Amino acid sequence: MSEPLLEMSGLTKHFPIMGGLIVKRQVAQVHAVDGVDLTVHAGESVGLVGESGCGKSTTGRLAARLLEPTAGTVRYRGRDIAHSSRRELKPIRPEIQMIFQDPYSSLNPRQTVGGIIRGPMEVNGIAPPGGRNARVRELLEIVGLNPEHYNRFPHEFSGGQRQRIGIARALALEPKLIIADEPVSALDVSIQAQVVNLLQALQRDLGIAFLFIAHDLAIVRHFSQRVAVMYLGKIVEVADRDSLYERPRHPYTHALLSAVPEADVTAEPRERIRLAGDVPSPIDPPSGCRFRTRCWKAQDRCATEEPPLVRLQGNRDGHLTACHFPEDPTSHGGNVILDPALQH
Amino acid sequence: MTTPFLSVRDLTVDFHTEDGVVHAVDGLSFDVEKGTTLGIVGESGSGKSVTNLAILGLHNPAHSRITGEITLDGDELVRAPKSQLERLRGNKVAMIFQDPLTSLSPYHSVGRQIGETFRKHTGASRKEARDRAVEMLRRVGIPHAQTRVDDYPHQFSGGMRQRVMIAMALVCDPDLLIADEPTTALDVTVQAQIIDLLKDLQQQFGTAIILITHDLGVVAGAAHEVLVMYAGRAVERGTVREVLGSPRHPYTWGLLSSMPRLHAPVDVPLVPVRGTPPSLINVPPGCPFHPRCDFQALAGPDMCRGERPELSPHRGHGDACYLTPAQKQDIFIEQIKEHL
Ligand SMILES: Nc1ncnc2c1ncn2[C@@H]1O[C@H](COP(=O)(O)OP(=O)(O)O)[C@@H](O)[C@H]1O
Ligand SMILES: Nc1ncnc2c1ncn2[C@@H]1O[C@H](COP(=O)(O)OP(=O)(O)O)[C@@H](O)[C@H]1O
Ligand code: SF4
Ligand SMILES: [Mg+2]
Ligand SMILES: [Mg+2]
Numbered sequence: 001m002s003e004p005l006l007e008m009s010g011l012t013k014h015f016p017i018m019g020g021l022i023v024k025r026q027v028a029q030v031h032a033v034d035g036v037d038l039t040v041h042a043g044e045s046v047g048l049v050g051e052s053g054c055g056k057s058t059t060g061r062l063a064a065r066l067l068e069p070t071a072g073t074v075r076y077r078g079r080d081i082a083h084s085s086r087r088e089l090k091p092i093r094p095e096i097q098m099i100f101q102d103p104y105s106s107l108n109p110r111q112t113v114g115g116i117i118r119g120p121m122e123v124n125g126i127a128p129p130g131g132r133n134a135r136v137r138e139l140l141e142i143v144g145l146n147p148e149h150y151n152r153f154p155h156e157f158s159g160g161q162r163q164r165i166g167i168a169r170a171l172a173l174e175p176k177l178i179i180a181d182e183p184v185s186a187l188d189v190s191i192q193a194q195v196v197n198l199l200q201a202l203q204r205d206l207g208i209a210f211l212f213i214a215h216d217l218a219i220v221r222h223f224s225q226r227v228a229v230m231y232l233g234k235i236v237e238v239a240d241r242d243s244l245y246e247r248p249r250h251p252y253t254h255a256l257l258s259a260v261p262e263a264d265v266t267a268e269p270r271e272r273i274r275l276a277g278d279v280p281s282p283i284d285p286p287s288g289c290r291f292r293t294r295c296w297k298a299q300d301r302c303a304t305e306e307p308p309l310v311r312l313q314g315n316r317d318g319h320l321t322a323c324h325f326p327e328d329p330t331s332h333g334g335n336v337i338l339d340p341a342l343q344h
Numbered sequence: 345m346t347t348p349f350l351s352v353r354d355l356t357v358d359f360h361t362e363d364g365v366v367h368a369v370d371g372l373s374f375d376v377e378k379g380t381t382l383g384i385v386g387e388s389g390s391g392k393s394v395t396n397l398a399i400l401g402l403h404n405p406a407h408s409r410i411t412g413e414i415t416l417d418g419d420e421l422v423r424a425p426k427s428q429l430e431r432l433r434g435n436k437v438a439m440i441f442q443d444p445l446t447s448l449s450p451y452h453s454v455g456r457q458i459g460e461t462f463r464k465h466t467g468a469s470r471k472e473a474r475d476r477a478v479e480m481l482r483r484v485g486i487p488h489a490q491t492r493v494d495d496y497p498h499q500f501s502g503g504m505r506q507r508v509m510i511a512m513a514l515v516c517d518p519d520l521l522i523a524d525e526p527t528t529a530l531d532v533t534v535q536a537q538i539i540d541l542l543k544d545l546q547q548q549f550g551t552a553i554i555l556i557t558h559d560l561g562v563v564a565g566a567a568h569e570v571l572v573m574y575a576g577r578a579v580e581r582g583t584v585r586e587v588l589g590s591p592r593h594p595y596t597w598g599l600l601s602s603m604p605r606l607h608a609p610v611d612v613p614l615v616p617v618r619g620t621p622p623s624l625i626n627v628p629p630g631c632p633f634h635p636r637c638d639f640q641a642l643a644g645p646d647m648c649r650g651e652r653p654e655l656s657p658h659r660g661h662g663d664a665c666y667l668t669p670a671q672k673q674d675i676f677i678e679q680i681k682e683h684l
Contacts, residue, residue, distance in 0.1 A: 051531035099417035158620045188387035188558065191600035193616035213533065222604035222614065241610065260606050261561030263587045264684070267607060274540060275533045277487075278501040 003077075004039045005061060005177055005209050006096075010072035011036040013058050015282065023204035029219070031282045032058040035072065037309065040177065045203050045210040045222030047241075049217055051279055054230040056213045060179045063192050063211055064096050065089055086230060096321075102184035103166035107154040114150040115141070115164055120172045138167040143198060160191035167198065178202075179211045184219065217260050219288035226318070229253050232282055232290040235309060239319035249312055249319075249326040253293045255336075274334040289324065296336050297325040310338055347373035349552055350399070350520055354403070355412035357394050357576075363521035364625040367393040370576040372412075373655075378519065379551040380531065383567030383584070383681045385560055385599070387621060391558045391576035396522045399421075399438060399554075401429035417519065433567070435465040438513035442525040444505040446510070447556065448497040455493030458512045458585045465516045471676065480511035484541060510541065518544075536667075539566045556677070560599060564588055572596050573623055575632035577652075582661030591680075592665040594637045594674045601683035615683050639675060648657060 005325050012034055018277050019027035033055040038062075040046045050054050061067040062074060063153055063179055065081055073257045074082045077091055088210040100106050106118055117136045121128070128135040137147040142162040154162055164184060170178055180199065192211040200223060204209055214220050220242060228238040229252065237250040248254055256271040309322040314329050357369040369391045376382045384392050397403055399414055402419060408533065414421040421429065422470065432505055433439075441447060449457060458480055465592070468476065474493065481489035483505040497505055515520060522641030523542065527535035543566060546553055555567055562583060563570055568585040572580040572595065580593040598617035619636040623626055632650040634640050643666035655662040665672070 051533065153365065160620065188621075189385060189602045190598055190617035191620065193604075194618075196604070197614055199614065216604075216607045217532075218604040220604060227633035246604070255533055257606065259532040261532075261535070261539070261565045262606060263560040263564045263588055263600065263603060264605065264607065265564055265585050274537055276537075278534060279531070280505045289677060310496075 003042060004075070005044075005077060006040040008036055008038045008059070008063060009074040009075070009292060011038075011059070011062055011069050011074065011164075012071040013055075013067060014070045015063055020026060021118045027241070028283050031233045033062065033069075034285075035050050036230075036233075036235055038228055038235060038238065040209050040211055042176065042207050043203070045224045046214055046227065047219050047220035047227040048211060048213045048230060049215060049227060050230035051215060051256075053279060053282065055074050055233045056215075056230055057181050058179045060098070060211060060213050061209065064179050065319040079129060082243070085215060094126070095176045096176050097170035097173065099163075099170050099178060099180040099183045100183050103162040104154060104159075107162060107165060109154055110291075111192050112151045113145075113157075116154070117168045117172055120169060120285050126173065135172070136168075140169055142202075143168045144194070150279065155283065158191075160187050160194055161253070162199065163187065163195050169201070169204075174206075175208060177209045177211070179213070181213045185214065185216070192219070201224065217245075217288075219255060220275040229256065232279060234322065235320075236291065236323070237319075237321045238309070240316065241290070243316050243319045247315070247319075247329045248293075249321040249329060250323050251295050251297055251325075251327055254296075255328055271335070271344070286329070289322070297327075299325065349378045349417055350376040350554075351415045352395075352399070353412070353415075355393070355398060355411040356410065357398050357412065358409045359407055360409070361625075367627055368576050368624055368629070369398065372573075372576070372578055374571050374578065374581065376520070376552045376554060379550040380569065381543075381555050382566040383563035383570045384551075384554060384556045384573060384575030385558060385563050385570060387558060387599075389621060389624065389625075390573040390574055393524055393571075393602060394576075396439070396524060396554060396556060399520075399522065400433055400437060401426070420678065422547070423643060431465075433517045434461050434513075434518070436518055437520045437522065438516070438518040439522040439524065440513045440526050441508050442508075442528045444502075444509040445497065446620065447509055448505070450497055453494045453496055453562065454508045454512075456502070458508075458515050461512055462515045469489040475601050476515060477511075480515050481508070483514075483545070484508070485510045485537075486511070500614070501638050503530055503537065506530065506534075506538055508540070510538075510545075514545065514551070518551065520552045520554070522554045522556070525558070526555070527562065528559075535562070542566065560603060561649065572599070575627050576624055578655055578664065579633065580663040584633045590661075590673075592661070592669075592676070593633075593665050594667075595633045596663075597676065597680045598636075599679060605684070612683055639667060639671075642671055642675075 013032050015030040015032055015253040016026040017028040018024045020234050036059055050056055057066045062069050068260045069082050073080045114136050117139055118132050121132050140147045147165050184195050203210055212223050226240050227244045228235045231252050237253045255275050256274045258271045278294055285295050292302040309320045312321050312326055352610045354374050355369055355372045359366040386392055394408045398410055410422055432478050455477040458477040462468055478489050478493050486492055486507055527538050567584055570584055571578050575596050580587055580596045599616040601629040616673040617636050628635050631653050647666040653664040653666050
């Protein structure tokens with residue numbers, strides 16, 4: 001594999017919660033991201049999945065250094081940028097771009113599409129050969145928009161087309177890494193596929209690396225070469241795509257996969273796991289293993305000792321799992337029903 | 345032949361807006377039997393919610409025009425007086441939405457809200473209503489129902505709040521439950537719990553359910569019959585096995601081949617539907633899907649742009665497309681199947 005482009009290690013972000021009637025002071029903190037280790041290699045696509053509130057977006061914003069971490073390091077091409085100043089970050093900003101779920105809120109409604117896409121080039125003083133306008137037209141074409149639409153405004157476009165505008169803007173500076181935070185979650189399925197195919201073509205043809213954040217496990221499987229599963233601020237399992245989807249070891253990965261509704265009516269019955277309750281609050285996460293309050297395998301040790309993210313026996317290189325009592329690599333077709341309403 | 349429990353015939357809903365008339369639902373017909381679930385799928389704006397608000401009589405007559413027939417257990421609803429519809433709602437027909445906070449008040453305990461709905465329709469005493477509320481909370485799987493009955497909606501997590509709303513919807517044992525994207529805002533593990541809960545309750549009480557969703561996976565796991573909607577019309581209808589297993593309409597093909605799968609080979613490319621859905625003010629003539637359809641040349645473009653295709657055959661697995669049955673079968677087997 002190629003050199004690491006982005007290496008996050010021990011990455012932590014706690015958000016203060018302020019309280020107090022007269023004097024505001026910190027009364028608690030949200031453990032949004034708590035010691036995440038994750039690497040993205042050049043040209044590689046890494047998926048980050050997990051349920052809402054588990055810290056995916058925060059991880060993405062830390063990776064893009066839009067947020068400063070509470071602890072840990074973010075190495076970009078070998079250099080730790082965790083606490084770099086704005087000035088120090090300036091030269092690498094163009095190389096790391098973000099795409100968001102809701103392109104509309106990140107597009108200036110009063111600017112033409114051409115202006116929006118030209119913006120980053122102007123800010124960074126980049127003058128492509130042939131001029132900025134020609135480059136904008138070229139970018140519009142790459143993302144599948146009509147270059148004639150240069151002078152239109154964002155509201156004249158559909159959701160899928162706006163996402164393409166956001167992608168064109170991200171491409172304007174020829175990034176090496178794109179952090180895509182739920183880029184297709186707001187789109188209807190028929191449009192979702194158009195945008196996923198576009199992103200895939202960019203990764204393949206332009207060699208751009210992706211940190212692809214989504215809660216949809218099927219889309220992540222489709223898009224990513226490696227996948228990390230997050231739960232309450234921690235990565236609980238990370239592996240190459242096939243290992244993660246075919247031989248998951250963490251009970252939470254099993255639970256997530258078994259909960260995905262599938263449109264296949266001919267498939268044989270699969271493992272069926274129904275967790276009880278919801279994800280606990282990240283303000284006061286459970287001790288030890290954070291998944292233990294919903295885990296059917298939990299024992300005393302899980303409450304006292306945090307399981308390290310390590311390679312388990314029988315797993316491929318790079319397949320790491322954080323669990324004291326992992327599932328058998330070949331276990332499939334089991335039935336675990338923890339939901340009290342469904343237990344009769 | 346017995347009349348179906350719910351029967352919708354030729355339903356049309358138009359809205360008069362500043363931009364023109366929105367043809368939100370156009371000539372829709374379907375049936376739902378007791379104890380079964382009809383899944384209505386389609387992308388946003390295809391008329392799913394408008395259809396179901398029409399069943400509940402919730403459209404403002406000043407801004408909408410509704411024609412056709414809706415018969416619930418023998419009662420005609422389209423021209424029914426307001427008072428009759430009010431009696432039906434909550435009692436015979438109940439609805440749950442994507443966002444529970446639209447149907448729960450923040451100012452009253454959940455027990456009081458569930459109890460009031462019960463009292464309104466049954467004339468039960470306060471004590472009976474409270475007991476009923478506890479029973480309902482227990483039924484939908486809320487732990488410590490006896491004490492949680494006094495909590496307010498904001499004290500529940502998203503998934504638990506959805507359960508509270510289901511408890512409230514089911515408190516009078518309705519015969520028909522309309523669930524409009526009930527799990528869209530939930531995480532997958534919680535979505536799976538809620539879907540299982542609905543199936544479980546249906547088995548116990550024989551409720552008819554209309555499940556509106558944009559997720560074909562949810563339909564596959566929870567519905568018996570499916571109606572695929574496009575631009576306010578039904579383009580395909582049949583059992584889950586028929587529609588998802590041997591789909592016949594080009595739009596259904598597009599929906600299915602756009603979806604990434606968890607268990608298909610990873611290198612199967614997604615095949616999107618090109619273009620975007622039409623405006624419902626200017627619905628394309630003929631087959632509303634024709635501007636996005638790759639097969640109209642086979643059917644004859646004059647056909648697709650001419651008269652509007654009707655769902656056929658009339659019963660069972662039907663679709664609204666001018667391709668011949670043999671063409672549909674060949675295209676599905678030769679071009680579509682490999683992408684599913
Ligand atoms: N700026 C912020 N201030 C306080 N809490 C935050 C902030 N941003 C995110 N959080 C909290 O951090 C946790 C993780 O959030 P996020 O990274 O957005 O999760 P995800 O993207 O996986 O849904 C959540 O509990 C969220 O409420
Ligand atoms: N009260 C209304 N006035 C005007 N247009 C409406 C109204 N309600 C819905 N519509 C339009 O009707 C169409 C169908 O909407 P809806 O049934 O909500 O779609 P969905 O399939 O996403 O549930 C949409 O184009 C929507 O904008
Ligand atoms: S009727 Fe014509 S345009 Fe419509 S789906 Fe069938 S082939 Fe395509
Ligand atoms: Mg997020
Ligand atoms: Mg709707």
